[in-house]
Amino acid sequence: MASTPGTDTAPAIELRGISKAFGPVQANKGIDLVVPRGTIHGIIGENGAGKSTLMSILYGFYRPDAGEILIGGKPTAITDSQTAIRSGIGMVFQHFKLVQNFTVLENVILGAEDGGLLRPSLSRARGELKRLASEYELQVDPDALVEELSVGHQQRVEILKALYRQADILILDEPTGVLTPAEADHLFRILRGLRDEGKTIILITHKLREIMEITDNVSVMRRGEMVASVKTRETNPTQLAELMVGRKVLLRVDKAPAQPGAPILSVRGLRMVDTAGVERLRGIDLDIHAGEILGIAGVSGNGQTQLLEILGGYPEKGARLEGTVTLNGQPLPLTGSDARARRQAGVGHVPEDRQVEGLIMDFAAWENVAFGYHDAPEFQNGLLMDNAAIRADAAGKMQRFDVRPPNPELAAKNFSGGNQQKIVVAREVERNPDLLLIGQPTRGVDIGAIEFIHKRIVELRDAGKAVLLVSVELDEITALSDRIAVMFDGRIMGERLPDQATVADLGCLMAGVDPATTAPEDAITPATAPGLDEGVR
Numbered sequence: 404m405a406s407t408p409g410t411d412t413a414p415a416i417e418l419r420g421i422s423k424a425f426g427p428v429q430a431n432k433g434i435d436l437v438v439p440r441g442t443i444h445g446i447i448g449e450n451g452a453g454k455s456t457l458m459s460i461l462y463g464f465y466r467p468d469a470g471e472i473l474i475g476g477k478p479t480a481i482t483d484s485q486t487a488i489r490s491g492i493g494m495v496f497q498h499f500k501l502v503q504n505f506t507v508l509e510n511v512i513l514g515a516e517d518g519g520l521l522r523p524s525l526s527r528a529r530g531e532l533k534r535l536a537s538e539y540e541l542q543v544d545p546d547a548l549v550e551e552l553s554v555g556h557q558q559r560v561e562i563l564k565a566l567y568r569q570a571d572i573l574i575l576d577e578p579t580g581v582l583t584p585a586e587a588d589h590l591f592r593i594l595r596g597l598r599d600e601g602k603t604i605i606l607i608t609h610k611l612r613e614i615m616e617i618t619d620n621v622s623v624m625r626r627g628e629m630v631a632s633v634k635t636r637e638t639n640p641t642q643l644a645e646l647m648v649g650r651k652v653l654l655r656v657d658k659a660p661a662q663p664g665a666p667i668l669s670v671r672g673l674r675m676v677d678t679a680g681v682e683r684l685r686g687i688d689l690d691i692h693a694g695e696i697l698g699i700a701g702v703s704g705n706g707q708t709q710l711l712e713i714l715g716g717y718p719e720k721g722a723r724l725e726g727t728v729t730l731n732g733q734p735l736p737l738t739g740s741d742a743r744a745r746r747q748a749g750v751g752h753v754p755e756d757r758q759v760e761g762l763i764m765d766f767a768a769w770e771n772v773a774f775g776y777h778d779a780p781e782f783q784n785g786l787l788m789d790n791a792a793i794r795a796d797a798a799g800k801m802q803r804f805d806v807r808p809p810n811p812e813l814a815a816k817n818f819s820g821g822n823q824q825k826i827v828v829a830r831e832v833e834r835n836p837d838l839l840l841i842g843q844p845t846r847g848v849d850i851g852a853i854e855f856i857h858k859r860i861v862e863l864r865d866a867g868k869a870v871l872l873v874s875v876e877l878d879e880i881t882a883l884s885d886r887i888a889v890m891f892d893g894r895i896m897g898e899r900l901p902d903q904a905t906v907a908d909l910g911c912l913m914a915g916v917d918p919a920t921t922a923p924e925d926a927i928t929p930a931t932a933p934g935l936d937e938g939v940r
C-alpha cells in the first residue's frame with residue numbers, strides 16, 4: 404500500500420480548519436471533513452461552493468492558507484501532487500489529464516517513476532495494467548491511442564492510472580458528466596467494488612440521484628463553508644437540495660403543454676462527410692416549430708455535435724455537406740464558416756464544450772458575454788466598440804443568471820465550471836434567438852442553476868421560439884422536450900413523445916435498435932446494447 408495509515412480505525416482523510424482565498428474570494432472557510440476508510444463519500448454544493456478547491460488542496464495543487472490534513476490519522480503536509488500520490492491519493496479530473504497522442508500504456512506509466520516507484524520495464528507495466536484492467540473490469544486496449552478512445556474509456560484510463568500508482572483514496576470530480584447511463588452504471592459498479600475492498604472514494608457530483616444511489620455519507624458545501632455531513636440513508640434529495648442552495652428547489656420542470664406554431668427550422672437530407680472521409684450525418688430530416696423544444700437523445704459521438712455545428716454555422720473545415728436547411732422559410736448556406744451571420748439570422752448556440760468553443764478562457768467575462776455579438780448596434784459607439792456598454796450588459800446578464808462571483812472583469816478561466824456554463828447560456832438565451840441550439844446545457848451545473856436554466860429554456864419556448872436541445876442526460880431530455888428524437892450513427896433512429904418514452908425504449912434506440920420494428924426474440928435491452936457502452940467519438 405502506498406499510504407502508511409496511523410491506525411486501521413483512523414479515518415482515511417481528516418481535514419481540520421482548511422481555508423483558502425483567491426484574492427478577495429474566500430473559496431474555503433475553515434473546512435472540517437472526516438472521511439472514514441472504505442466508504443464512498445459524496446461532496447455536493449452549488450457552483451463555486453469550493454468543492455474543487457478543497458479537492459485540489461487535498462491533491463496538492465493548492466496550498467491551504469490555514470488548516471491541517473490527516474491521512475490515515477497522520478498529519479501530512481501535501482505540498483504537491485507527488486506527495487499526494489505518495490500518500491495514496493489519486494484523482495480523476497473533470498477534464499482528463501491524458502496525453503492524447505500517447506497510448507493507454509504510455510499514459511498509465513507516464514510520471515509513475517517520479518512518484519518514487521521504480522521505473523518498470525514496459526512488459527511488467529503492461530502485465531500490471533492488464534491485471535488491474537481485468538480485476539476491476541476496466542478493459543481497455545493498452546496499445547490504443549488515447550485520442551481514439553471514447554470519453555468513457557478515457558476515464559477508465561484515468562482510473563487505471565490512479566490504481567497503478569497504488570491509490571488507496573480516489574477522488575472523482577463529476578465523473579458521470581460525460582458518460583452515458585450505461586457507462587455511469589458501469590463506473591458505479593467499479594466504485595462499489597473498490598470500496599468493498601477497503602478503498603476510500605470521494606465523489607463530487609451535482610446529481611442527487613447518484614448521491615442517493617452510491618454514497619455512504621454526504622457532505623454539503625455552501626459558499627466556501629461545510630454546512631452539513633450526514634449519512635446518506637438518513638437524508639433525501641429534497642433535504643440535500645435545500646441544504647445546498649439554502650432555499651426550496653423545484654426538482655422537476657414545470658411546463659404547460661407546447662402550442663407549436665409554424666416551422667422555424669427545417670432540415671432535409673442533411674449529410675456530412677468529415678475530412679477523414681467518415682460519414683457523420685447520413686440524411687437527417689427534422690422540423691422544429693415555433694413554441695417547441697425538440698430534444699435529441701443519443702450516446703455522444705453519433706453525429707449530434709456535427710448537427711449542432713452545421714446549424715450553428717461552423718461545420719468542420721473541409722467537410723462535405725449535402726442537404727437543405729431553412730430558417731423561417733429562408734435557406735441557410737451550409738458551407739463556409741458564418742457563425743456570426745447565423746447569429747444575426749436569429750440562431751443562438753450554446754456549444755457542447757464550453758471550454759473549447761463556448762468561451763475564450765483567458766478573456767474577461769464581459770468580453771465573453773459579448774463574444775459573437777460584438778457588432779450588435781447597442782455595443783457600437785460610432786466607429787468604436789462601446790466597452791462601457793458591453794461591460795454594463797455583461798454585468799446585468801451575470802446578475803440575472805446568478806453567476807458567482809458577479810465580476811465581469813474576472814477571466815473566464817477563474818470561474819468554476821458551472822459558472823462558466825451560466826456565462827455561455829446567459830449570452831445566448833438573453834438574445835431571445837428564434838432558434839436556440841443548446842448542447843449539454845447543464846453539464847457541471849448545480850441543481851439551483853439547472854432549475855433556472857431549464858426555466859429560461861421553457862420561457863423561450865413559450866415566447867414562440869424553437870429550441871433544439873442535445874443532451875446525454877435522459878432525465879433532462881424527457882423533462883424538457885416536447886418531442887424526442889434519438890440519434891444513432893448519424894441518423895434519427897426514431898421519435899417519441901416524452902410521456903410515451905420509457906428509458907428502456909429510448910435506450911434501445913440509442914443503441915441503434917428500434918423496438919417497434921424488432922421481433923421480441925431479437926430485442927436488445929439497454930443493459931446489453933453494445934452501442935451504449937462502446938461509443939467511440
Ligand SMILES: Nc1ncnc2c1ncn2[C@@H]1O[C@H](COP(=O)(O)OP(=O)(O)OP(=O)(O)O)[C@@H](O)[C@H]1O
Pocket residue numbers: 425428429430448449450451452453454455456457807808817818819820821822847849
Ligand atoms: N484559480 C483561481 N483564481 C481565482 N478564483 C478562483 C480560482 N479557483 C477557484 N476560484 C474561485 O473560488 C470559488 C470556489 O471555486 P471552486 O472551483 O472550488 O467551486 P466548485 O464548488 O468546485 O464549483 P463547480 O461546481 O462549479 O465546479 C469560486 O468563486 C471560484 O470563482
